[in-house]
Amino acid sequence: MTTNGTKEKIRSFLSKYIKKKDLKEEDELFTSRLVNSMFAMQLVLFIEKEFSFKVENEDLDLKNFNSINAISAFVERKAAP
Amino acid sequence: MLLLLLFILLLLLLFIFILLLLLLFILLFIFIFIFILLLLFIFILLLLFILLLLLLLLLLFILFLLPISKGKIKSKDKDKEQDKDKDKDKDKEQEQEKEKEKEKEKEKKKKKGLNMKEISTPHSEEERKIKCVVWDLDNTLWNGVLIEGDAVSLREEVPKIINILDSRGILHSVASKNDYGQAMEKLREFGLSDYFLYPQIHWDSKVRSLKKIQKSLNIGMDAFAFVDDQPFEREEVSFSLPEVLCIDAAHANRLPDMPEMNPRFITDESEIRRQMYLSDIARNKVEDGYTGPKEEFLATLEMNFSISPAKEEDLKRAEELTMRTHQLNTTGYTYSYNELNEFRKSEDHILLVAALEDRYGTYGKIGLMLIERHEGLWLIKLLLMSCRVMSRGVGNIMINHLRREAKKQGVRLQAELLPTDRNRMMYMTYKFANFKEVRTTDELVLFENDLSNIPDFPEYVKIRIENY
Known part of the structure; x- marks a missing residue:
C-alpha cells in the first residue's frame, strides 16, 4: 500500500471523530485535545483491523498516534514484512 | 596331491555348508519379517475396531443422552437442583456477567493478590442472578390468544411480579409470536408497555428474539429467564441457549421468591435501572x-x-x-x-x-x-x-x-x-x-x-x- 493510501484511510477514519476542517497531516491529535483518549482505543482497534497487525503494549505510545504522519509511519513500520 | 584335492573338496563342502546356512538365515529373517507384518496388520485391525466401537458409543450417547438432558431442562423450574449440571458449560462471554455476582468471600480473597484466572472460574447455582425476564404474551402474560380475537385478560398476579422485580433492578422484555402493533397496543392498554425493553413481537423464533434482546441489553445470556406456557418454546430455547433459565408460565407467581431473582445489591441505581436503559434507548x-x-x-x-x-x-x-x-x-x-x-x-x-x-x-x-x-x-x-x-x-x-x-x-x-x-x-x-x-x-x-x-x-x- 502506498503511503498516501494509508494516510487517506487514517484521515477518513479520523474525520468521523474530529470536527476540525482540513486536518493537516502533522496536526497533533491528542496533545492538542482534538480527541479524547477513549477515542484512542477506537483508533487502535481501527488500525489493528484495517492494517491487520496487533498493536502491542509497548507500541501504545502517544508518539505513534499523535498525528496522521505519526500513525502512518507507525503503520508502515509495523506492517512491513 | 591327493591330500590337496581332499583339502579343496573339504573347503568346497565347507563353503556350500556356509552358503546353506546363510540361506537358512535369510529365510528365517523373511519369516520373522512376515510375522512382524502380520502382527502390525492385526494391531491396525484392532485399532480400527476400537475406533468403530467408540464411534458407536458416541452415537448411542448422542441418541440417548440428549433427550434425557432435554427432559431435565424441561422440568427445570420444578426441580432446581438439576440446573447444577447445566451451569458448567457456558462460554466466557456469559461468565463475564456471572463474575459480577460473585460471592463476597471470593472477592475479598482476590482483592490484593488478584489472580485473573480465579475470576473466570464457573460459579455455582446459588450465585446465579437473573437480570432480565423475558415474557411470552399469549396465555403467559395474559389469558387467551390475541391473534385469534380472544378478549384477552391480564393475568392477575403478573403486574405485581413485574413491579417487584423492577424495583430490584431486574429488567423485563417480551418474546412473543404476535402482531407487533396489536400486541403493543394491548400492553399499553394494560399499562405495561414501559416495562418492556426491546420487546420482540414477530413471527421469528424465540431463540432469535432472546439473542436480540441479549445483544441490545449487553448482559450475559445466563442472566436471562424466559417465561412461556408452551413446552415446545421452552424446549427450543433450552436446547439452543442452555444458559437461559426457562420457567413454565404456570409457575410465574414463584418468580419473586426465587433466589435467582434476589440480587445481592439493591442500590439507588437498581431502582432506576430500567429508566436508565430507556433513556439510553x-x-x-x-x-x-x-x-x-x-x-x-x-x-x-x-x-x-x-x-x-x-x-x-x-x-x-x-x-x-x-x-x-x-x-x-x-x-x-x-x-x-x-x-x-x-x-x-x-x-x-x-x-x-x-x-x-x-x-x-x-x-x-x-x-x-x-x-x-x-x-x-x-x-x-x-x-x-x-x-x-x-x-x-x-x-x-x-x-x-x-x-x-x-x-x-x-x-x-x-x-x-x-x-x-x-x-x-x-x-x-x-x-x-x-x-x-x-x-x-x-x-x-x-x-x-x-x-x-x-x-x-x-x-x-x-x-x-x-x-x-
Whole structure:
C-alpha cells in the first residue's frame, strides 16, 4: 500500500471523530485535545483491523498516534514484512 | 596331491555348508519379517475396531443422552437442583456477567493478590442472578390468544411480579409470536408497555428474539429467564441457549421468591435501572441518526459531570462498581462496603465518586477513584468507570482532574495498573494521558505522570467538583 493510501484511510477514519476542517497531516491529535483518549482505543482497534497487525503494549505510545504522519509511519513500520 | 584335492573338496563342502546356512538365515529373517507384518496388520485391525466401537458409543450417547438432558431442562423450574449440571458449560462471554455476582468471600480473597484466572472460574447455582425476564404474551402474560380475537385478560398476579422485580433492578422484555402493533397496543392498554425493553413481537423464533434482546441489553445470556406456557418454546430455547433459565408460565407467581431473582445489591441505581436503559434507548436513537462529528453529538447531550468525595450513601454503589466493572477498571481490586467506609474516613486515602447526567436522564454514579496518600505522593490504586459511559469521553476528565489536583497539591502522581485481557483500554488511557511506566513487578505496572501538559476539560461537558 502506498503511503498516501494509508494516510487517506487514517484521515477518513479520523474525520468521523474530529470536527476540525482540513486536518493537516502533522496536526497533533491528542496533545492538542482534538480527541479524547477513549477515542484512542477506537483508533487502535481501527488500525489493528484495517492494517491487520496487533498493536502491542509497548507500541501504545502517544508518539505513534499523535498525528496522521505519526500513525502512518507507525503503520508502515509495523506492517512491513 | 591327493591330500590337496581332499583339502579343496573339504573347503568346497565347507563353503556350500556356509552358503546353506546363510540361506537358512535369510529365510528365517523373511519369516520373522512376515510375522512382524502380520502382527502390525492385526494391531491396525484392532485399532480400527476400537475406533468403530467408540464411534458407536458416541452415537448411542448422542441418541440417548440428549433427550434425557432435554427432559431435565424441561422440568427445570420444578426441580432446581438439576440446573447444577447445566451451569458448567457456558462460554466466557456469559461468565463475564456471572463474575459480577460473585460471592463476597471470593472477592475479598482476590482483592490484593488478584489472580485473573480465579475470576473466570464457573460459579455455582446459588450465585446465579437473573437480570432480565423475558415474557411470552399469549396465555403467559395474559389469558387467551390475541391473534385469534380472544378478549384477552391480564393475568392477575403478573403486574405485581413485574413491579417487584423492577424495583430490584431486574429488567423485563417480551418474546412473543404476535402482531407487533396489536400486541403493543394491548400492553399499553394494560399499562405495561414501559416495562418492556426491546420487546420482540414477530413471527421469528424465540431463540432469535432472546439473542436480540441479549445483544441490545449487553448482559450475559445466563442472566436471562424466559417465561412461556408452551413446552415446545421452552424446549427450543433450552436446547439452543442452555444458559437461559426457562420457567413454565404456570409457575410465574414463584418468580419473586426465587433466589435467582434476589440480587445481592439493591442500590439507588437498581431502582432506576430500567429508566436508565430507556433513556439510553432514546439517546442511541439520536446518536444513530447523528451524522456529524462525535464531539458535536456529545455537545448535544448537555452532559453534567460531577466528582465528589464518597459519602456513606454512595458506598453500596461503590462496592457494586468495584465488583461489576471489569473492562474500564485499572486494577480490578474489589473492596467491601466496610473497607470503602474505612477509606472514606481515613486520612491516608481519598475516595472519589463520579456521576453523570444528560438531557435524557441520569447515568447515576458511574466512576470511582481511590487514591493512597503518601508523603509527597499520590498513588491511584483504583480508577474505574461504568461501561455505560464508555463513549462519553469522561474517563479522561477523571484522570486529568487527578493530574491537576496533584499538581496543585505539589505531590507526585503515580498509578497502579493490573493488566487483564479485558482492561486494555485503561492501559491506553493512562499511556495516552502521559503516564510513563516506572516499573513492572509481577503483573503490576506502576505508572508515573510528570504533570506537564495537562489538557483543559472538554467544552461539551459541564464539570462540577466538590472540594475534598
